[in-house]
Amino acid sequence: MTAGPLALLFATSLSVAAPAAAQAPAGTPARPARDREWSVGGSLTGRSSMGDATATLLGSGGEPSVGLFRTENRFGAVAGPELAIAFRFRPDLWIEVAGALTRASLTSRVTNDADGAPAFVVSTPVIRVSAEAGVLWYFRGQDATAWFLRGGAGFLREGSGTLALAENGLLASGGVGFRHWWRTNGTGAFKRVGLRAEGRGVFLMSGINLGERALRFGPAGVLSLVVGY
Amino acid sequence: MLMLMSMRMRVLALTVLIVAGGAVSGVGAYLKLGVVVGGRLIGIEWTNQPIQYRVTTRDVPGVTAGQLQTALDGAFAEWARPAGVAVSSQFAGFTSADPFVDDGWSVIGFDARPELDRTLGAATFVFDDVTGEILESDIFLNSAFEWSVASNGEPGRFDVESILVHEVGHLLGLGHSALGETELIASGRRVTGKRAVMFPIAYGRGSIEDRTIEADDIAGITDIYGTAAARRALGAIVGRVTLNGAGVFGAHVTAFNPATGDLVAGFTLNSQGDFVIAAMKPGIYIVRAEPLDDADLESFFEDDTPININFQVGYHATHVAVPPGGAGQAIEIKVRAK
Numbered sequence: 001m002t003a004g005p006l007a008l009l010f011a012t013s014l015s016v017a018a019p020a021a022a023q024a025p026a027g028t029p030a031r032p033a034r035d036r037e038w039s040v041g042g043s044l045t046g047r048s049s050m051g052d053a054t055a056t057l058l059g060s061g062g063e064p065s066v067g068l069f070r071t072e073n074r075f076g077a078v079a080g081p082e083l084a085i086a087f088r089f090r091p092d093l094w095i096e097v098a099g100a101l102t103r104a105s106l107t108s109r110v111t112n113d114a115d116g117a118p119a120f121v122v123s124t125p126v127i128r129v130s131a132e133a134g135v136l137w138y139f140r141g142q143d144a145t146a147w148f149l150r151g152g153a154g155f156l157r158e159g160s161g162t163l164a165l166a167e168n169g170l171l172a173s174g175g176v177g178f179r180h181w182w183r184t185n186g187t188g189a190f191k192r193v194g195l196r197a198e199g200r201g202v203f204l205m206s207g208i209n210l211g212e213r214a215l216r217f218g219p220a221g222v223l224s225l226v227v228g229y
Numbered sequence: 230m231l232m233l234m235s236m237r238m239r240v241l242a243l244t245v246l247i248v249a250g251g252a253v254s255g256v257g258a259y260l261k262l263g264v265v266v267g268g269r270l271i272g273i274e275w276t277n278q279p280i281q282y283r284v285t286t287r288d289v290p291g292v293t294a295g296q297l298q299t300a301l302d303g304a305f306a307e308w309a310r311p312a313g314v315a316v317s318s319q320f321a322g323f324t325s326a327d328p329f330v331d332d333g334w335s336v337i338g339f340d341a342r343p344e345l346d347r348t349l350g351a352a353t354f355v356f357d358d359v360t361g362e363i364l365e366s367d368i369f370l371n372s373a374f375e376w377s378v379a380s381n382g383e384p385g386r387f388d389v390e391s392i393l394v395h396e397v398g399h400l401l402g403l404g405h406s407a408l409g410e411t412e413l414i415a416s417g418r419r420v421t422g423k424r425a426v427m428f429p430i431a432y433g434r435g436s437i438e439d440r441t442i443e444a445d446d447i448a449g450i451t452d453i454y455g456t457a458a459a460r461r462a463l464g465a466i467v468g469r470v471t472l473n474g475a476g477v478f479g480a481h482v483t484a485f486n487p488a489t490g491d492l493v494a495g496f497t498l499n500s501q502g503d504f505v506i507a508a509m510k511p512g513i514y515i516v517r518a519e520p521l522d523d524a525d526l527e528s529f530f531e532d533d534t535p536i537n538i539n540f541q542v543g544y545h546a547t548h549v550a551v552p553p554g555g556a557g558q559a560i561e562i563k564v565r566a567k
Contacts, residue, residue, distance in 0.1 A: 053490065055517075056422075056490070057408070058423065060420070060438055065421055066410050068485070071485075106513075108487065108515055117542035122515055123546070124548040164556075165512070165513065209513075210488055210548075
């Protein structure tokens with residue numbers, strides 16, 4: 001919160017802030033207190049397999065006959081910043097728009113070379129930009145701590161400086177998390193400041209595709225600083 | 230290399246072999262036949278289309294002239310099938326003329342050449358050695374072998390259409406591809422697997438697999454006859470193969486797209502080890518360099534070409550992206566000596 005870029009981000013949120021809304025009635029689940037919440041943090045997505053693919057020669061009947069080499073393809077763990085803004089739709093239901101910029105390593109382990117070449121790892125850094133719309137349902141909690149379920153879907157673009165090609169794709173995610181306010185009576189735009197933590201399962205469709213699986217899955221964790229107003 | 234002897238040249242170009250050996254003239258560039266003009270290599274191609282061809286009236290056991298013409302139609306149609314390829318042909322009638330006669334007509338037919346006991350067929354060209362325009366191209370199929378036009382192939386006989394697809398590939402200006410593996414058998418070499426109709430050795434009797442062109446063949450034909458739209462949509466990989474910092478001549482470079490399974494390949498064609506694999510579908514590829522099999526050298530290069538086969542298989546360290554309409558950064562594949 002004391003970092004320069006973060007302060008700037010919060011200042012930006014100030015400029016678009018709407019008047020504070022009334023507190024939700026005490027005792028109702030989740031009880032979001034404000035109309036909008038900004039969250040900024042980081043996400044870490046575990047590695048995801050893209051499946052295997054073998055460079056194959058065909059026999060006289062069109063059947064695979066000679067494997068030139070085999071590749072095992074995967075995305076390494078993905079980490080990067082994530083920014084989101086949530087709008088209250090009902091006291092326990094919020095709609096969220098999020099964007100993330102992540103960086104990962106695309107690797108292909110090459111084995112079983114027909115000419116006996118030793119196993120070799122081909123690796124390329126990849127940047128992923130994503131935009132996602134989601135719904136949060138606060139199903140349990142008190143003023144300070146509230147638990148939520150989240151589901152979302154969106155668009156992604158993957159590419160990098162060494163990959164002249166960038167590919168578009170789709171993503172869908174679902175998870176569970178909590179938000180904890182550690183400051184609820186501040187002044188100005190930062191009346192509520194807290195922490196949000198979430199575990200997600202992320203499905204990626206298309207984007208950079210290597211191997212047999214066009215649909216990828218990876219577990220993810222997100223930790224964010226939340227400002228409500 | 231092709232010699233610059235006159236404005237019109239006839240060259241015995243390429244053969245389809247059932248075993249190793251046979252006459253092959255110079256391959257000028259990746260998958261394409263070329264000619265050196267003023268120190269510059271240019272590909273040969275048909276600029277005047279539709280390509281008009283005649284079929285000999287000579288029947289052979291199991292195949293009439295009419296059936297040969299039908300198979301030829303299928304072979305030309307196969308090369309015109311890929312989206313973005315502008316190739317057209319026209320049957321101009323039957324003729325009693327023989328193939329390989331410089332008569333201004335492209336004549337295709339059977340001929341008995343029992344002395345070529347390992348050659349199923351061959352193509353010749355007459356082309357303008359200044360512009361590279363193909364003026365005439367003849368194809369013969371060796372009637373010393375047994376042939377079939379059965380729709381599903383026929384055991385014990387070679388499939389006419391499969392061999393014609395290969396030979397028409399030459400007629401259109403394509404050279405040989407090295408995307409295949411062979412093994413030595415008592416009577417010569419046998420294909421154990423391949424991914425290009427333009428591989429110089431045919432499948433055995435009864436197979437009809439070569440009626441269908443593969444990704445490598447499609448890249449080659451699109452490289453020569455691709456429409457403007459195809460050139461905007463397709464890309465290339467450019468780079469070099471080096472051994473201890475020096476270029477490797479004659480390395481076989483294979484690009485594999487794990488997402489599609491496509492294999493497309495080319496060669497390094499100068500002492501700097503430079504290569505270009507063009508007309509590729511955009512995507513991400515794994516690129517491998519290997520020495521040519523010394524038993525196959527003559528299928529791809531002239532005898533006096535300084536081909537280096539004394540290195541180990543190597544891979545490029547990163548994935549290689551093929552963007553639409555161009556190429557990514559030039560890559561370098563560093564290989565080690567054997």
